[in-house]
Every structure is written in structure tokens, then in C-alpha cells.
Amino acid sequence: MRIVVAHNRYRVAQPSGENTIVNVEISQLAAAGVEVLPFLRSSDEIPSMPKAAKALLPISPIYAPRAQQELSRLLTEHRPDVLHLHNPYPLLSPWVVRTAHRHGVPVVQTVHNYRQVCSSGLYFRDGVICQDCRGRTLGVPAVVHRCYRGSRAQSALMATTLAVHRGTWKSVDRFIALTSAVADHLRDYGIPDDRIVVKPNAIPDPGTPAPLGQGFLFLGRLSPEKGLDLLLEAWRRHPDGALGPLRVAGDGELRPLVEAAAAERADVTFLGPLDRAGVRDALTASAVVLATSTWHDVLPTVIIEALASGRPVLGTALGGIPYLVGADTPREPAGTGPAVAASAAAPPSPGGPADPVGRASALPAGILAGEAGWVVPPDPAALAAALPVAAAGAAALAVPARSRYDRTFHPDVVTKRLIDVYASLS
Incomplete structure (x- = not known):
């Protein structure tokens, strides 16, 4: 071939x-x-x-x-x-x-990405999910808001490209x-x-997972759409040290936000940007990986890395995150919230396959348990409620997390x- x-x-x-x-x-x-x-x-x-x-x-x-x-x-x-x-x-x-x-x-x-419809490809503008161009023949809102590279001229070109090639894409x-x-x-x-x-x-198989570590790991670009401010707001709703350590790795425009949190609390550590060996060490040291995106993140590779390392994931119910942790349910195509929140608010049946300890019905409202983790609406209160659930349930989901990698992402x-x-x- x-x-x-x-x-x-x-x-x-x-x-x-x-x-x-x-x-x-x-x-x-x-x-x-x-x-x-x-x-x-x-x-x-x-x-x-x-x-x-x-x-x-x-x-x-x-x-x-x-x-x-x-x-x-x-x-x-x-x-x-x-x-x-x-x-x-x-x-x-x-x-x-x-x-x-x-x-x-x-x-x-x-x-x-979503560039068949969206000039930036993200369905995200000015810090919030945006689908203003969805269903339009020509993405005029993208031009008005300079969605492509911050330029009205380049946004007009991209919007025109998407209109011209609508038939091209449909011929794939x-x-x-x-x-x-x-x-x-x-x-x-x-x-x-x-x-x-x-x-x-x-992603390549990293080998047999190390024993579960402690606390939580956020690993990724430190930018608004990755939900770092959402995470830190939820984290502050718990007393210092109550959830174990929070490690944050990566770099980007929100780095000062993390550095301030690390200076404020003893349970927050900023690791900075990491090489592959550093990523491996950070995963080994942690029990749960966080994916708190506030946009429809298509497929965060960090989640697959977590599953391969036998680490369950706590994430937001947006984009591909529910699919990755085995908690995806029918919802509006790339919707902005209501269908996602509704599905996330309905816990699975007690003792069902997504319930590692047989008490899924006892989960706080808004938390949906999946095969390899949990998802919640992108809301500080919901995420704050889910953090202790994930801390308590990590050991039960470590083996299922690796099994999901073996069956789906190997x-x-x-x-x-x-x-x-x-x-x-x-």
C-alpha cells in the first residue's frame, strides 16, 4: 500500500x-x-x-x-x-x-480542528466559546472580530476560503x-x-505504569482556553493541603498566574516547561491528571499520556475530553454548553460500568464518571466538588485508565x- x-x-x-x-x-x-x-x-x-x-x-x-x-x-x-x-x-x-x-x-x-466552519479553527473567541459562523455561507463575524491572526484582511481571506471550498470538503x-x-x-x-x-x-507505549503518586498534575500550554484560571479558582475553594499537591507544568501567557498561586499556597508547585523525561517524572509523581479546557479541545494529547501511564483524568465536559476518558454521551455537535451540562449532570446508574466503586449515584450533581476519569461542566463550583472525588477514586481507576489506552490509543x-x-x- x-x-x-x-x-x-x-x-x-x-x-x-x-x-x-x-x-x-x-x-x-x-x-x-x-x-x-x-x-x-x-x-x-x-x-x-x-x-x-x-x-x-x-x-x-x-x-x-x-x-x-x-x-x-x-x-x-x-x-x-x-x-x-x-x-x-x-x-x-x-x-x-x-x-x-x-x-x-x-x-x-x-x-x-473546526476550520471547515471557524476561521480560527477553535470555536473560541475573547475568552469564551463562540460559534457565530456556524451555519453561515460566509463567516462575516470572523471578519468583524479579526478571528484569524488578529487581522481583518486575513480573516476575510480565510472566511472566503472556507466559503469557496465548502464543496471541496464535502467531496472528501x-x-x-x-x-x-x-x-x-x-x-x-x-x-x-x-x-x-x-x-x-x-502515542508510543511508555511501558508498565509506575505505582500511583500523589495529588494532581496540570500539564499543558498556560493559556486562557486551557482553563488554568478555572482550575486555580476551584483549587482555592479547598484548604491548603486538603487535596494533596497540585503540580503545574508548561509555559505561556498565564505563567504569572501560576507563579502567584505557588507563592500563595504550599500545595501548589510550578514546574515550568518540561522535557520528555520531566513529563514522565511529573506523571509518575501524580495520581490524577487535569484537563480543564474551557474551549472544545479536540484531542488533548496529555490525556492519552495520562492513560498510558495509568493515571485517571479529571476534565471538563467539552470537545473530545469526555470521549478520551470514556464518558462521552450524545450531545449537540460541538455545542456550547446546555446539552453538555445536562449530560454531565446526570450520573450513571449505580454500579454501572463507569462506576469504579459502585456508588455513582452518590456523586455530587454535575460530575459524570467515565471508564478512565471524570468530567464536569466548566464551572468552578463543579470542578471544586469533583477534585476530592477524583482524589479518593484515583486508585480504583488507575488500572482501567491503562486498559483504555491499550484498547483505544495504543x-x-x-x-x-x-x-x-x-x-x-x-
């Missing part, structure tokens, strides 16, 4: 889990015996482009002529079975879908939704069920599922 993997890498200065996942997926496919032909561009190429190429950049999200020419040559020479597209912006353009189809090559796209042969929430988003966009496959990302499982998607089209 011969597969073209097409991806526009994000800039090195903009750390991207998507870049990492594409690299890992290419390696996993190659290890499984698939011939991979990378068709990769990087936004870091832009500053060194010739003037003529730079002059075409404003239209490249709609149509990137050089990329289409080079892709045509690649497809003609190698005659691949499938083209697998990740991010097309700005140097590839969704036009690669049309180019592949012109050569008779089916297209698979992994959907990493198979969409890979990383979670059930992304599948909901695609259905809302008009993609039929038979062209959507839910397949998450995988590279052997995920790579086979991806190859099966390719085979269904070739």
Missing part, C-alpha cells in the same frame, strides 16, 4: 501537537509496512520564499499553484492508493483534494474524526455518517484502524 501524507507544518515558533502527531503517524505506518510518500510544506519556508512566490501568498489558502503542480507530478510518478491530508493552510490549500481526485486518487482527511472520500465530538461537528457540517470514521491519535490498535480506512478506499 502506497500513501501520500500531505501536511502544512505549523511554524517552529508555534509549538504544534499536530506536527508531532503527523511525524509519529508516518513512523507508525512505515513500521507497519506501508509505503509513505510525505508531501510536506512548512510555514517556516515563507520568509525565505522568492518575491514572486510571496506575492501569491494571499491567494494560496484558496489555490496554491506551485503545490498543485508538485503534487500532480508526485501522483503521476508514484500512483499512490490514497492521499491522506492533515493541515492544508497556507501553502497547500484544500485544492489538493481536487488535484488528487483529478488523478483518480481518493482522499482521507484527519480533522484536527473519508474523514477521520479524532473523537466523537469531531464526528458530531462533521455531521453538523453536512457530512454523512458513512464517510466519517472515529479514530483517535496514538499504536498497534490505532495504526491498524488507519490502514483499514485506507484499504476501504483503495
Whole structure:
């Protein structure tokens, strides 16, 4: 089997889990015996482009002529079975879908964000969830609010691109939704069920989990949408030391907020940015990993890392988080809250499979127990109520957390599922 993997890498200065996942997926496919032909561009190429190429950049999200020419040559020479597209912006353009189809090559796209509809791809603006462009032919609100790169002109270009390529996206042969929430988003966009496959990302197996540590770990970008202020407000509702330690690792614009909390309380420790060994040590030292995003976080890799390490997760009931911890329930596609909150407020039946200690009905209102953790509405009171529940229940969910990784997120499982998607089209 011969597969073209097409991806526009994000800039090195903009750390991207998507870049990492594409690299890992290419390696996993190659290890499984698939011939991979990378068709990769990087936004870091832009500053060194010739003037003529730079002059075409404003239209490249709609149509990137050089990329289409080079892709045509690649497809003609190698005659691949499938083209697998990740991010097309700005140097590839969704036009690669049309180019592949012109050569008779089916297209698979992994959907990493909400950019079929939202110019920023996040459904998040000015600190809150925003879906003003949902259902519109042209995303005028994105232009008004400068949603793409803080520029009205660039936002207008992206909104126009999304309008022009609505038919292009609807011609994709198979969409890979990383979670059930992304599948909901695609259905809302008009993609039929038979062209959507839910397949998450995988991370390499870190080995047998270490014994459970103590307390909680927040690991990620220190930015508003990750819910760090939500977490700290909930944490302050408990006496210092009552929940064990809270470790916060990462960097970003909210770093001063964490440093202030660490100076204020003895049970908060700021670890700063960590390398891979540091992440491993932080996971080992902790009992529960926190994922308190206040946007519809598509697939936080830190949750998969937690499950692989046998650490249950306490998160918000937004985006892909319920799916990752095995607590996803039917809800409005990428909704802003009511359906999510309603499902989170209804505890599972006592003694059910999501209840590790047989007392799910005794959970405080708003907490939903899943196979590998708990989710709550993005509300300080709900999160504060869930923290002691997670601290008390961590030991019971440590083994189920690792089991969920083995069954759902292990590279052997995920790579086979991806190859099966390719085979269904070739």
C-alpha cells in the first residue's frame, strides 16, 4: 500500500501537537509496512520564499499553484492508493483534494480542528466559546472580530476560503474524526455518517505504569482556553493541603498566574516547561491528571499520556475530553454548553460500568464518571466538588485508565484502524 501524507507544518515558533502527531503517524505506518510518500510544506519556508512566490501568498489558502503542480507530478510518478491530508493552510490549500481526485486518487482527511466552519479553527473567541459562523455561507463575524491572526484582511481571506471550498470538503472520500465530538461537528457540517470514521491519535507505549503518586498534575500550554484560571479558582475553594499537591507544568501567557498561586499556597508547585523525561517524572509523581479546557479541545494529547501511564483524568465536559476518558454521551455537535451540562449532570446508574466503586449515584450533581476519569461542566463550583472525588477514586481507576489506552490509543490498535480506512478506499 502506497500513501501520500500531505501536511502544512505549523511554524517552529508555534509549538504544534499536530506536527508531532503527523511525524509519529508516518513512523507508525512505515513500521507497519506501508509505503509513505510525505508531501510536506512548512510555514517556516515563507520568509525565505522568492518575491514572486510571496506575492501569491494571499491567494494560496484558496489555490496554491506551485503545490498543485508538485503534487500532480508526485501522483503521476508514484500512483499512490490514497492521499491522506492533515493541515492544508497556507501553502497547500484544500485544492489538493481536487488535484488528487483529478488523478483518480481518493482522499482521507484527519480533522484536527473546526476550520471547515471557524476561521480560527477553535470555536473560541475573547475568552469564551463562540460559534457565530456556524451555519453561515460566509463567516462575516470572523471578519468583524479579526478571528484569524488578529487581522481583518486575513480573516476575510480565510472566511472566503472556507466559503469557496465548502464543496471541496464535502467531496472528501473519508474523514477521520479524532473523537466523537469531531464526528458530531462533521455531521453538523453536512457530512454523512458513512464517510466519517472515529479514530483517535496514538502515542508510543511508555511501558508498565509506575505505582500511583500523589495529588494532581496540570500539564499543558498556560493559556486562557486551557482553563488554568478555572482550575486555580476551584483549587482555592479547598484548604491548603486538603487535596494533596497540585503540580503545574508548561509555559505561556498565564505563567504569572501560576507563579502567584505557588507563592500563595504550599500545595501548589510550578514546574515550568518540561522535557520528555520531566513529563514522565511529573506523571509518575501524580495520581490524577487535569484537563480543564474551557474551549472544545479536540484531542488533548496529555490525556492519552495520562492513560498510558495509568493515571485517571479529571476534565471538563467539552470537545473530545469526555470521549478520551470514556464518558462521552450524545450531545449537540460541538455545542456550547446546555446539552453538555445536562449530560454531565446526570450520573450513571449505580454500579454501572463507569462506576469504579459502585456508588455513582452518590456523586455530587454535575460530575459524570467515565471508564478512565471524570468530567464536569466548566464551572468552578463543579470542578471544586469533583477534585476530592477524583482524589479518593484515583486508585480504583488507575488500572482501567491503562486498559483504555491499550484498547483505544495504543499504536498497534490505532495504526491498524488507519490502514483499514485506507484499504476501504483503495
